[in-house]
Amino acid sequence: MMHDIQAVRQRFAHDFQRPRYHFLPPSNWMNDPNGLIHWQGAYHLFYQHNPASAVWGNMHWGHAVSPDLLHWTDLPLALAPTPGGPDERGVFSGCAVDNGLPTLIYTGVRGEQYEIQTQCLATSRDGLLTWEKHASNPVLSAVPAVSGQTADFRDPFVWREADGWYMVVGSRIADVGGAVFLYRSPDLLAWEYLGPLFIGDKNVNGVIWECPNFFKLGAHWVLIISAHTGTTTGDVIYFVGSYQDYRFTPFFQAKLSAAQMYAPLTTVDAQQRRLLIGWIREGRDDQAMLDAGWSGVQSIPRVLTLDAQQRLVMTPIAALDSLHGQHWHYENLPLAASRSLEAYGTAFDLAADFSVEPQGEAGFSLLVAPDGHERVDIIYNAAQQQLNVHTIRAQRLVETRQTPHALAAGEALSLRILLDASVIEIMANGRTSLTSRVYASSAACAGLRLLGRQAHLRALDLWEMPSIWQ
Template sequence: MNDPAVQQAAREALALRQNLAHDPHRPQYHFIAPGNWLNDPNGLIQWNGRYHMFYQYNPRGAFHGTIHWGHAVSDDLVHWTDLPIALAPTPGGHDAEGCWSGCAVDNGGVPTLIYSGVFPQTVCLATGSKDLIAWEKPSTNPVIAGPPAEIRDASGGHFRDPFVWRVNGQWHMLMGSKVDGAGGLVLLYRSDDLVEWQYVGPLLQGDVNQTDPFWTGTMWECPNLLDFGRRQALIVSAQATHAEFLYPFYASGHFDGSRFAPEIQGVLVHGGPSCYFYAPQAMCADDGRYLLWGWLREGRSEQLSIEAGWAGVMSLPLVVSMELDGRLCVEPAEELASLRREHWRFENIALSDGTDMLLDGVIGDTLEIVARFEMASGGEFGLKLRASPDGREYTRLMVRPAEHQVVINRDHTSLNEDQDRDLGAAPIPPLANSALTLHIFLDRSVVEVFVNSGMSSQVSRIYPSLSDSLGIGVFSRGGSAHLLSLDIWQLASIW
């Protein structure tokens, strides 16, 4: 692009990236902002064949505040080019305190962003140039000034994250909200022109007392509705009573145009008690795939992030699919295989009780790993990641057959105590045979794990302090195990 604004943005982004390139915890093949703060993915859209990702961004530091919309573009879902900031708060405007989450649509050839202006929380628009570089906010903002009067929300502030799509020439919008004392809520609106909106009613109301199969929280953010034909899936991100992040979850069922009737529910991606995966947004690509990204939160103190100069990572590009029974699967996009470089392969390794060893010649902190185990009946077995030769630092990825869980144990992840240590766990889905497959992406401080073709998945964050914490190992305790095959690839940087 020869646009001077684009070239200037690229120079500034490159300078930020180069300044942080020495950081041993900064991911290399996940999308990450040039510096400072990143949270929710926004405005995902494929425009003229190119993938555009907008994201919540604070250019003033590695903390949440003065939220803008960052912007990047990709031709292959893997490598990204930084573009100029798309949205910035307008002093004295309806988004003076931040341009919060929203989406992007093609309105008859006009790229349009629909987002939350704060405070109070309202719905605003911005229209873009044909190359999606320059954006203007119309005088009609806000197009929705607040939640419907009948919604009981004592704070008056929970009305955000528009998700918009068009059916038969009419626009539909979902908004995240809550009802005091009752639970999370998704609201439904309709419009013919994206400006005048009619409130239809609640799409789905949560139950704050529901605990089976899991608690759905008190507030629902970042709604998405995905249409798989035979069923639809509603995805929301749940908050607890004091705005603690819980997890993104989905309900599969049927949308009749006004209401959503759920049939089954499930956690989309497990992020542990600290919720490392949150606020996902999906888009329908030109090839028909539903692509989804989520915000990977940090697992260390805010002060350490501020000192590092960056916080927040985007997940890998994930493909969402639905099983016949309505369960959702998330798997890494196949395009990521283009990053594979050096390859190691091991086969038929018997792990007797007490085995704990590092693999000869295998080191790295930017790896893709595919491990196939024969499922045992007891004990625990698995892999060690980011292990130091002296045994002082390592992270265990543990299979616990008796508990039907894959667990990430960070008790010895780092000698630095100023980071999270809690256990993260994801359920082991029913197995078609006795083989369990773990597909792992290790990117310095990021660990993403997909179990049996994405039927279950989880994310964690690790921050080893030793420069030689690069080893990969295997272990078994409390019983024997059989590692059928182990493939490990070194992955190239996308920068």
């Protein structure tokens, strides 16, 4: 079995657009992370997976295990649809908890349009290798009447408090906006409805709220939702606030991730840190994914904290440093134009600090073609207070992704960029995240340049990254 999986991975070894140090399944489709749990010294990751095709559908739960959240071993499928069961049309997203037994809580779907969505359980007694669905599934089926609809009720997120288990489920209130409903249970089986935890505004933050995460961080509570427009996936938004009498009252909200990261999942690791991992979507059409034979990547796990302004700060796990290969260091460089760097490749970890004047710009060109006519420009514009990602082909701008990013007076611009073939994860000062997919036309698109004007590079560290599958 494991030999067969390795053989499948080997088929894609020469695909220069396939990431090397991010997790993705051996082949075919992957989307949401569906449970990240530390169990007996190892991390188990479950994920939405179509084992038969590189496009969405036929939802199963894939499974992999890691000692460090970086090096992964593929395991057999954890969950599959049961004909005639509450999940006969798909095993949708959910989470994993330790209830004495490892337990998966997930959304089972039925109906031609996946319109019957209920919450189900499965447990394992053999070290998370095989899973038994509970005989009483579904354990929660009634959509709250306040919702005014019954078709969107999914993605349970569960945690334990002193008086029992709590669960939030993503949903919507018809003609109002996205909503998160709150429940309590003594045993993960009998659930008491406690009301809407928080309700959004369809004109501001999405029609449907998917994949909610709710947790305490420091002295405050954080709610993360993935906003769906009703026709397509949107941004990931987080709220920071207070939680009392089963209601959440935010005092701050912001975009957690712009562009192509969606459906993040958080967990607490062995060091009691709050970690986040998210699905990095493709940026190409179904036929291109079918031709490639694979689709979907998981982000590098990030540690979450709050800064003094109660903004969410995201830092790649420190274990990432263990992958660092050849190192380049630059410092104290004035930036007035493009400057080529010695490094050449498509898999790097970059950490840079810049001083940027009020009308200045600073950043990088990545995946630069030998003639310079194809590249990706990552540019911070101080006047616009905006982080931009420009994809350029044949000297023509073909796509721009952008997100606001304000610096305080005198604050340096800090960029952490994880480049991995077609994946670019960008974190600016830890509090602004933009994730992009860029598909270079050839493996020769591997140059790197510094960009800037009215700016100064304080320091740059650049490490080549290896494949985690060797």
